[in-house]
Amino acid sequence: MSIFRHEYTRYEGPILPTARRFTMITGTELRRLYREKWLRRLILLAWSPALILAARLYLTMVIGQAFGESEAPDEVYLMLFRAEAWFVAILLAAFGASMISRDRTNGSFVLYFTRPLNAAQYLLGKLTAVLVMVLGITLVPGVLLALAQLLMSPSADFAHFLTVVGKLTVCSLLVGCMVSNLILILSSLSRSTRFAGITWLALFVFLEIARNILTQALGSWPILDLISVHRLFIASAEYLLLGRSTGLPAVIAVALLNVFLIPALWVRISMLEREQT
């Protein structure tokens, strides 16, 4: 108990521009996520494929030098994305699924929307937070791997490094946006974080199983990649990182999905704003 009575005073200080308000949501969400012990562990674990691939790069280089070949193949980045796809799925199920459902459970919408903030800013804040989390296990280890390649491979030059980083950035942003949008849509559909997380994992796993069954039955058609979130992720990386044309339909599908999902999410958040406030 305080020993004197505190009186209320008016705030007369500066106010930041409205356009930057979404960064408050992103920053707060990331700080909150960083406090999760299991998230930190998962991210460290998600970086292990990059370490293994860096070691593999080194070995390839040493063995290659012994045989007179020192070129390190860019295939390692696709291998990295293949491994990270599953980490992304687990990370989003465990930590991305709560982004909107928790606000619904806690009645926070009224706290957000009675402030000078609109649905688009709220959405942008949440989307950026999830995207940063995804980039943390796709782009960051990818760039570290590219750096390792630059330092270890005598034939690698800085221009190649920049090209790889550019490709990794485009690929991570494109697929990162897609998975972030999908998890936010699921998170906005229920008050239950568990429901959103399990549905996301089920979609990720069962659609991949369905694609595999169809591929075995009908043969390997690139169009079949479009039914699996996991395969969209990998096929997009195949095209964007290695230039394999079989991945082009997936890139187009991911881009179209993003174009459709962002307005859909905005409509959904606007509906929730009206419902919850």
Added chain:
Amino acid sequence: MLFALSELELSYGTVSVLKNITVQVDHGAIGLLGPNGAGKTTFIKTLLGLLEPNTGSGTVLGHNILTEQTQIRERVGYMPENEAVFGNMTGFESVVYAARLSGLPRTHAMRRAHEVLDYAGLEEARYRVVEGYSTGMRQRVKLAQALVHGPELVFLDEPTNGLDPRGREDMLDIISRLNQIPVSVVLSSHLLQDVERVCDTVLVMVDGHIRHHGPLTSFTAAKQGQYEVQVKTGGARLIDALTVAGFQIESTATDRDRFQLTVQEDQLDTFWRTSQQLGVQVRTFAPVQISLEKAFVRLVENA
């Protein structure tokens, strides 16, 4: 002018919630009264720009409720009635976050959060997670969130809900002191004593209509021309004389020195002359006041 509404109507589907509301309210502490389902919360949310009216127009602090919602929310605070927290945060973090969402820079937000939490009376508990708070603590955090950006007007929706008598007393004290800054307060409550304690103006809503708007004293005045009279001695003589003169008087048989008198404006002279002629000393002559509860019930029944 705090807010002004003109022919405002709002409905949820086919259910009409706000009906033809035209009102102009000045700065001060305003009590928003009404039975459950009268449309009080909808009324507040319309003023905050959260709900769009079907017809009509209005301004809050000079900003249009249809087109300038952001400007309104920058200058207005809202303490919701229902459970509303930013999950997995301490009380302090919640208030800082609310400040940041209103545009305060980080260092200002933190300093300001401490100030309003001190004012709201949340001490060391501010460093604990809100989910573990008692109802009283949660109400204090909600109040601090509503005040952190320095609003000129605060809407408080049932701020004493679920509080024990001491907590309620503290909360009302905090709200009363706000109005001295001055911050205008709109207090929506079904607890009439709370409104009576804090507010100087009342706005009574019944079934989506504003049935009364004005000073609390005029709302609790029994009716025009009805006075409470108390004399030192000789009340019986005065009552007899006034009855003969045609006045309408209500008194008890036991205490004839205290009675209620219904008098027209032009009869006041006759009253004073009669008491002077009889040598009766009048100690009290004041309009009859009834309790807010009685006035409210009377209004609701008449509506």
